[in-house]
Amino acid sequence: MSTHATSQGASGTSVLRYFRWAFIVTAVGLGLGIWLGWRTTGTVSGTLSIFFICAVLAVLEISLSFDNAIVNANKLKDMTPKWQHRFLTWGIIIAVFGMRIVFPLLIVVIAANIGPWDAVVMAAAQPERYAEIMHDAHLPIAAFGGAFLMMVGLSFFFDHEKDVHWIRWLEKHLARHASIRGIEVALVLITIITFSRLQQPENVEVFFRAAIWGLLTFLIVEVLGGLLDSTQQNLSGAAKGGLGAFLYLEVLDASFSFDGVIGAFALTQNLFIIAIGLGIGAMYVRSMTIMLVEKGTLTNYRYLEHGAFYAILALSVIMFAQSLVHIPEVITGLGGACLIGLSLWSSIRANRADPAGSEVH
Secondary structure, three states: OOHHHHHHHHHHHHHHHHHHHHHHHHHHHHHHHHHHHHHHHOHHHHEEEEHHHHHHHHHHHHHHHHHHHHHHHHHHHOOOOHHHHHHHHHHHHHHHHHHHHHHHHHHHHHHOOOOHHHHHHHHHHHHHHHHHHHHHHHHHHHHHHHHHHHHHHHHHHHOOOOOOOOOOOHHHHHHHHHOOHHHHHHHHHHHHHHHHHHHHHHHHHHHHHHHHHHHHHHHHHHHHHHHHHOOOOHHHHHHHOHHHHHHHHHHHHHHHHHHHHHHOOOOOOOHHHHHHHHHHHHHHHHHHHHHHHOHEEEEEHHHHHHHHHHHHHHHHHHHOOOOOOOOOOOHHHHHHHHHHHHHHHHOOOOOOHHHHHHHHH
């Protein structure tokens, strides 16, 4: 009895170790939220409102990006320790500051044709105008992110070497047709053309151009990744997964961030509140990624990875659909969480029925 309790305590301590920095950033971030609330409103109710928005944004980011953590872990486990460390340090800095702060500013810089400092001033002094510009940029962002993420999801299932299947009748069929060159690109192009036809006439060109750039970005990253990583192979020819994989993960993280950044403006128009809330969430995604890699969770739960890629495909379709209708962020987050939860439940059931099969990954 005491041995079991000790084991549970050690396990809990082990899990908490992974989230130590996330907890620290949460405390600092929420403290900044309270300070910002008091500075901007000067009232207790206003301060509490901003504090609450920061907390909700952090939860929103975690729910939208849990599948991102699983995909990151899948890629990281094949990278060298040096590049793993670089992604989990430099990569998270790029993810937090680049996508949650610089990216929204860059959109305004380009859309309003103003300088970066003017965009910062606009975010602070004219949050309504800032949010309006971000809202107007939603169409090309949704098209770009939808195309990129759909390629990510389809590439996982159209793989002739894939021998672990969750939804067997579907995934075996997809793996069997993986030898058809360019089948994923063809499916994404068909989807782009279909949604282009549903757009308002004035939006067709913007949507189509952005979606094609999303597709091309995935292909360019794949080509660059192969070229860069081919220079980092050892004598046995095993790929080290270095700069190319790092680049792929950064672009992937950016695509995942589109939805969260744009959706955050539904809660607040203040760029600094958004940066605090999403930055807190990004740290939890980083912590989950490290835990998944070091504890071998993807190996122990054979279908967890499948659930994440189904969630990616669902998110890509939602992003395309958002070019036509508004879809609440809660649906996006809960949809992905449900798919991952189902895959986890299926993995646990499969492990009980066939313990040896849990090592097939």
